[in-house]
Amino acid sequence: MTAASPETRTAALSAHGLVAGYGDLAVVRDLEITVHPGEIVALLGPNGAGKSTTLLTLAGELSPIAGEISWFGAPIAGPLHRRARAGLGFVPEERSVIMSMSVRDNLLLGSGGIEPAVELFPELAELLDRRAGLLSGGEQQMLTLARAVARRPKVLLADELSLGLAPIVVDRLFAALRDVATTLDIGVILVEQQARRALEVSDRWYLMRRGEVVAQGTSDGGLDVIQRLYLADHDDSATSAVVA
Ligand SMILES: Nc1ncnc2c1ncn2[C@@H]1O[C@H](COP(=O)(O)OP(=O)(O)OP(=O)(O)O)[C@@H](O)[C@H]1O
Numbered sequence: 294m295t296a297a298s299p300e301t302r303t304a305a306l307s308a309h310g311l312v313a314g315y316g317d318l319a320v321v322r323d324l325e326i327t328v329h330p331g332e333i334v335a336l337l338g339p340n341g342a343g344k345s346t347t348l349l350t351l352a353g354e355l356s357p358i359a360g361e362i363s364w365f366g367a368p369i370a371g372p373l374h375r376r377a378r379a380g381l382g383f384v385p386e387e388r389s390v391i392m393s394m395s396v397r398d399n400l401l402l403g404s405g406g407i408e409p410a411v412e413l414f415p416e417l418a419e420l421l422d423r424r425a426g427l428l429s430g431g432e433q434q435m436l437t438l439a440r441a442v443a444r445r446p447k448v449l450l451a452d453e454l455s456l457g458l459a460p461i462v463v464d465r466l467f468a469a470l471r472d473v474a475t476t477l478d479i480g481v482i483l484v485e486q487q488a489r490r491a492l493e494v495s496d497r498w499y500l501m502r503r504g505e506v507v508a509q510g511t512s513d514g515g516l517d518v519i520q521r522l523y524l525a526d527h528d529d530s531a532t533s534a535v536v537a
């Protein structure tokens with residue numbers, strides 16, 4: 294972990310009293326969330342809890358209905374491309390590589406260049422001339438993550454990096470993410486269904502349910518708390534989704 298404790302440092306990105314949704318329909322309410330430089334924060338919760346809506350709003354893809362988003366202590370508004378220039382990286386839920394283009398061209402499109410991407414995932418070096426559409430799902434996510442990290446973001450928002458991937462590939466992606474978060478001081482908000490794996494690489498977690506944060510904590514022992522909360526609600530389907 295980084296030297297100063299999170300509480301004494303300015304958050305890289307934070308939301309205060311955030312209400313978010315679609316048009317007038319609020320699906321996320323009263324959200325307080327922070328991420329500090331070098332810190333990975335897991336945003337967990339069952340399907341429909343509001344995790345993607347939260348990330349889309351933090352990224353500037355959706356306008357907040359109410360509340361405030363701060364970037365290194367100052368209010369931030371405006372669309373994703375403006376936030377991206379300030380150092381916000383966003384990996385959305387849908388895979389965002391361009392399938393008809395080569396790995397090399399996908400990386401060049403990301404403007405962070407090829408070298409830092411290959412440094413993160415050396416596997417990509419021999420795939421540079423291959424069309425992205427011919428890569429395995431895991432290789433596509435390596436490309437996605439490498440392209441985002443190559444731009445040296447200050448904050449990275451990642452939505453379901455692990456979707457549809459084999460456990461060994463998820464471990465590889467998360468280990469790389471943990472490494473760059475620490476070495477490059479990137480604050481990461483990691484939305485995940487796979488709570489167990491996410492907690493292994495996270496410093497803190499928030500648990501969302503029906504549009505609200507219902508619990509939060511540091512990652513040691515987090516799984517116990519999360520499991521207990523869900524079991525207390527007798528909501529077995531949600532339990533299995535969250536602790537998978
Ligand atoms: N474009 C939209 N218009 C209206 N409602 C939406 C829209 N997108 C999502 N919602 C609703 O907002 C709520 C939160 O959805 P969201 O996608 O943020 O959940 P999530 O936690 O990311 O779920 P999942 O784990 O399934 O990805 C859900 O009830 C969903 O139906």
Ligand SMILES: [Mg+2]
Nearest residue numbers: 344345346386
């Ligand atoms: Mg989602």
